[in-house]
Amino acid sequence: MVVTKFNEVLPKATAKRLPQYYRxxxxxxxxxxxxxxxxxxxxxxxVDSATVRRDFSLFGELGRRGYGYDTAVLxxxxxxxxxxxxxxxxxxxxxxxxxxxxxxxxxxxxxKMRITQAYDxxxxxxxxxxxxxxxxxxxxSDIKKNLPNSxxxxxxxxxxxxxxxxxxxxxxxxxxxxxxxxxPHRLEVPDEITVQSVDxxxxxxxxxxxxxxxxxxxxxx
Amino acid sequence: MVVTKFNEVLPKATAKRLPQYYRxxxxxxxxxxxxxxxxxxxxxxxVDSATVRRDFSLFGELGRRGYGYDTAVLxxxxxxxxxxxxxxxxxxxxxxxxxxxxxxxxxxxxxKMRITQAYDxxxxxxxxxxxxxxxxxxxxSDIKKNLPNSxxxxxxxxxxxxxxxxxxxxxxxxxxxxxxxxxPHRLEVPDEITVQSVDxxxxxxxxxxxxxxxxxxxxxx
Numbered sequence: 001m002v003v004t005k006f007n008e009v010l011p012k013a014t015a016k017r018l019p020q021y022y023r024x025x026x027x028x029x030x031x032x033x034x035x036x037x038x039x040x041x042x043x044x045x046x047v048d049s050a051t052v053r054r055d056f057s058l059f060g061e062l063g064r065r066g067y068g069y070d071t072a073v074l075x076x077x078x079x080x081x082x083x084x085x086x087x088x089x090x091x092x093x094x095x096x097x098x099x100x101x102x103x104x105x106x107x108x109x110x111x112k113m114r115i116t117q118a119y120d121x122x123x124x125x126x127x128x129x130x131x132x133x134x135x136x137x138x139x140x141s142d143i144k145k146n147l148p149n150s151x152x153x154x155x156x157x158x159x160x161x162x163x164x165x166x167x168x169x170x171x172x173x174x175x176x177x178x179x180x181x182x183x184p185h186r187l188e189v190p191d192e193i194t195v196q197s198v199d200x201x202x203x204x205x206x207x208x209x210x211x212x213x214x215x216x217x218x219x220x221x
Numbered sequence: 222m223v224v225t226k227f228n229e230v231l232p233k234a235t236a237k238r239l240p241q242y243y244r245x246x247x248x249x250x251x252x253x254x255x256x257x258x259x260x261x262x263x264x265x266x267x268v269d270s271a272t273v274r275r276d277f278s279l280f281g282e283l284g285r286r287g288y289g290y291d292t293a294v295l296x297x298x299x300x301x302x303x304x305x306x307x308x309x310x311x312x313x314x315x316x317x318x319x320x321x322x323x324x325x326x327x328x329x330x331x332x333k334m335r336i337t338q339a340y341d342x343x344x345x346x347x348x349x350x351x352x353x354x355x356x357x358x359x360x361x362s363d364i365k366k367n368l369p370n371s372x373x374x375x376x377x378x379x380x381x382x383x384x385x386x387x388x389x390x391x392x393x394x395x396x397x398x399x400x401x402x403x404x405p406h407r408l409e410v411p412d413e414i415t416v417q418s419v420d421x422x423x424x425x426x427x428x429x430x431x432x433x434x435x436x437x438x439x440x441x442x
Contacts, residue, residue, distance in 0.1 A: 012268070013234055015434075019426035023405075044407065047233070082426050083433050090425075098322035105319075107422055113429070154429065178432040180425055184244075186265065194435055196428035198419065201328055204311075204401055205240035205303050207417035208334070208375065211399040212304050213236075214415055 014055045020045055021055075022078035028071035037068040088113045089152050091176070093167050094159035095120040095127075095137055098182060102158060103131055117152065119143055120159075140170070147174035158182045168195075235276045241266055242276075243299035249292035258289040309334045310373050312397070314388050315380035316341040316348075316358055319403060323379060324352055338373065340364055361391070368395035379403045389416075 024044050028036055038056070042049035056062045056069075062077065063069040078084075090107075092099055092115045099118065107113045118137045120127050126137045138146060155176045159167050164185040171179065178194040181187055187195050245265050249257055259277070263270040277283045277290075283298065284290040299305075311328075313320055313336045320339065328334045339358045341348050347358045359367060376397045380388050385406040392400065399415040402408055408416050 015430060016427050018430060019423035023423070082430055088429060096322065097318050097325060101317065101319035101322055105421055107425060113425055154432070178428050180428050192435065192439070194428060194431045196424055196431070198424050200326055202240035202244070203417055203419050204328060204334055205243070206237050207399050207401050207415060208309060209236060209239060209303055210417065211375070211415045214413065218413070
């Protein structure tokens with residue numbers, strides 16, 4: 001468990017910002033910017049700089065007073081924290097439009113994560129073939145046979161909502177420890193399994209909420 | 222601007238949970254559960270119950286001591302807060318695999334949001350046609366002509382990363398006020414425009430972080 005310098009559990013909101021900090025510092029290094037400060041980081045992230053300073057303070061002294069943050073040092077720090085030094089192979093279940101989009105999505109370009117196996121039901125014409133990127137598409141009934149013989153512990157579910165729980169059960173049975181769930185179905189899983197859900201309806205509602213909020217604020221001015 | 226009962230700006234983390242509260246209360250009502258408590262809500266959301274009580278306390282008295290929360294009352298409260306009583310029409314730009322998945326995604330099933338126009342470049346074979354769901358796919362050059370004559374203020378960008386900024390500029394020029402961005406590109410927009418980004422790499426990294434965290438915790442036990 002990642003703990004803060006105060007030996008406390010890292011707040012979930014901070015944990016969710018770690019990939020964004022990592023991305024920002026990689027970008028700084030790529031842009032040959034050697035040092036930065038909390039204001040610049042906050043601006044890129046869309047939060048206030050106090051949030052950035054509070055997050056960073058949880059890890060001890062990441063910067064130096066009067067200097068700011070060394071971008072390469074911070075990039076490596078977040079890379080280690082996120083375990084991005086190790087290769088992560090991922091199985092994807094559900095090769096419809098969304099699944100195909102995810103296979104084409106370049107997770108691997110700047111990170112060591114890649115989809116290496118895909119699954120769908122026999123009715124999907126891609127089953128038994130290999131995608132242009134060289135990813136084999138297997139029948140879903142092969143999960144139990146394939147996964148325990150692989151190093152894959154992570155899966156993406158991009159099937160129809162009413163199939164999500166059944167697919168999750170099969171994946172967990174085959175040794176999967178973490179699931180990225182693209183369906184609105186709230187998966188029920190044992191405690192030792194981690195689920196991250198991408199709820200597209202929520203994302204859209206959040207956008208509309210902030211749009212309305214901005215409109216109301218403008219009216220009051 | 223939505224303010225708390227203390228007349229303060231609603232914390233962003235709370236704002237982001239509003240769609241989830243709304244979804245949970247709709248589900249409770251659908252399941253004929255008439256009242257509930259912060260523990261049950263927290264369990265469904267995957268946060269602790271103190272977070273739920275703190276969020277709700279910002280809005281004043283949503284529940285009654287010794288009774289809990291009336292699910293229908295809370296559903297309506299969050300519906301109003303999210304503006305879900307009004308229809309929201311949305312334009313989508315980028316009808317590749319992801320765009321097609323989003324068109325098929327049933328945002329509208331339980332909410333009043335729907336994609337009503339789609340756009341792509343002339344090279345996309347769908348341009349000039351209408352999808353199975355009846356959504357017209359226009360040439361991207363028609364944005365400037367179509368959008369100002371519509372009630373659409375919200376757009377989804379699901380184009381290639383290197384096209385995202387250009388598409389955003391065109392949309393904003395045509396009167397769009399809010400963008401749901403599916404590319405990893407961080408859009409630069411004027412202050413009055415709202416952007417919500419769905420960063421799939423971050424979602425995956427967050428999953429891996431929590432998986433590793435759980436593994437480390439298990440080891441220490």
